[in-house]
Amino acid sequence: MTAALPNGVSSDDIDAFVRRVREQGAELYRDLPWRNTRDPYAIWISEVMLQQTQVARVLTRWERFIARFPTVDALSAASSADVVEEWQGMGYNRRALALKRAADICASEFGGALPVGVDELCKLPGIGEATAAGITAFSRDVPCIYIETNVRAVFIHEFFPDAERVTDKQLRPLVEAACPAEDVRGWYYALLDVGAHLKKTQVNPTRRSASYTRQSAFEGSRRQKRAWIVREVMACPGIADEELHARLDAEELRAGRDRVPVQEYRSIMADLSCEGFFSLTEGGWKA
DNA sequence: TTCCTGTATC
DNA sequence: GATACAGGAA
Structure with missing residues (x-):
């Protein structure tokens, strides 16, 4: 059973929305390197980088990271110092340590593979609901609820045009209803590309997300x-x-x-x- | 100066 | 539910 759709949204509305996003997504498609692999490890690295860092910079770092640490076992075999060194300039160094720790767990517990399923992935350090869903959607093409900033932008723009603070709890049933049974990967690529476009062309709808926060000043911090x-x-x-x-x-x-x-x-x-x-x-x- | 983002931890 | 976390681009 899926949750009831909010504020008078019908399943026809969802269908029309999905068609529109798919069409627009096809026009806006970004051929990013991590979209040309299904390797859960490589996709995991891209998701963690993209948690914190904008696409333009991840483009300069992802391939280098994968070349240096091509597999879970390679990352696990590396020292934390080497991983943090490779991470320098990405920001949030703590996440490099979490990556390394999670790789150690995957190497010792799962034979060098990532565990399957959102719940299992969430148990690993540095992987929360969004990253777990991203890995699942993009590497296995399995339907899941992937809520991150671009996805929020599209759904808030479409279904909450006037709301001030939209929570993920409000978005969840819509994101779930819109997710197709097949070509999950293509669906979320379309959402991400439309969301990124939306943020470039108008006031960022994500600012109306309850999750949106401004960061404190960096200088002197x-x-x-x-x-x-x-x-x-x-x-x-x-x-x-x-x-x-x-x-x-x-x-x-x-x-x-x-x-x-x-x-x-x-x-x-x-x-x-x-x-x-x-x-x-x-x-x-x-x- | 402002913008950007998910996870962990309290 | 609030806050820390890093850095480059605009």
Whole structure:
């Protein structure tokens, strides 16, 4: 049983919507490299990259990543440091660690394959509902509810033209009803391409999603310091704790900001240690 | 300066 | 339900 459709939407409305999106999607089709594979691993990597990073930049990084780590087993065999190194410049380094951890699980538990099904995929670190559905739709062509920003844009634009805050719970029955039994992959490509087009040509409908949030400023933020520290330790493995703090201070001063209080520095390093980026050894900070 | 996005964790 | 997370482009 599927949930009842909201606010007077009929199944005829859905059918017409699907036809329209399919037509428009065909015109707007983007021949992205990760659309030319069905390898769940390669698609997983693309989905994780696209969680956080815009298509234009992922285009410059995905093939390189796949070339360096072509399989789950290759990623698992690599060190976390190598994976984070390859990830540098993508942002959200934490996700590189989650990828590596998930690859370890797939290598040891699933013989180097990804588990099948949204629920099983969701158990892996760094994979939530959206990524699990994306992997399932694009690698296996199995119907599922894939709700991410472009999909939200299309459904909000179409079915909630005047709403201020549309929740995923409201979208879910519509996304489910629209998903076809066959050619799931083609359907979601069309949605993504139409959604991306929509965002280019008018005020982003996703801003009316309840999930939409503005990000806090990056300059001078803890995020910026974390990223700087990750780069610095990768470049100078074994760097002494005091030296690292001193260099961070110097960097902040250079940027016209205050020195970093030792308390804040400790707190950031504690986080990075906990998350598995580095540990402090006798020989200094190391990956 | 503003824009962009899903997951984890509280 | 709120917040942290990273970086480049416009």
